[in-house]
């Protein structure tokens with residue numbers, strides 16, 4: 001599905017708002033995400049760090065887990081934005097673990113990963129492009 005320019009802008013705006021919610025006392029690197037469901041709902045997420053480091057959660061997974069825990073199972077796109085000290089100077093690529101979580105719930109051929117540097121500087125890739133030959137639920141069926 002081709003996203004409208006307005007929808008892309010809305011997702012980037014919602015993801016950007018989450019930069020202020022990131023709990024980042026250790027890395028000081030804030031990430032915000034906005035996940036668009038097929039039913040039109042948007043779930044946002046921020047990264048949440050932990051003194052023990054490994055329990056930290058990325059913004060993308062926060063958004064996915066919020067959505068799935070509310071009963072959502074069909075997803076269209078996610079916008080991601082991030083930067084040191086909450087200032088965005090570059091694109092923020094989703095980490096490998098978050099790509100794998102996307103693989104669990106999304107069609108890799110159609111799910112769109114929007115990485116944004118600003119409201120009008122963004123790129124869109126499919127999940128298959130950012131996670132080629134991904135291992136997913138289909139491999140176990």
Ligand code: THU
Pocket residue numbers: 024027029030031046047048049056057058059060093094095098
């Ligand atoms: N982070 C995300 O939230 N998403 C990503 O895809 C990349 C990394 C977070 C994890 C950690 O809190 C901080 O950014 C630095 O790695």
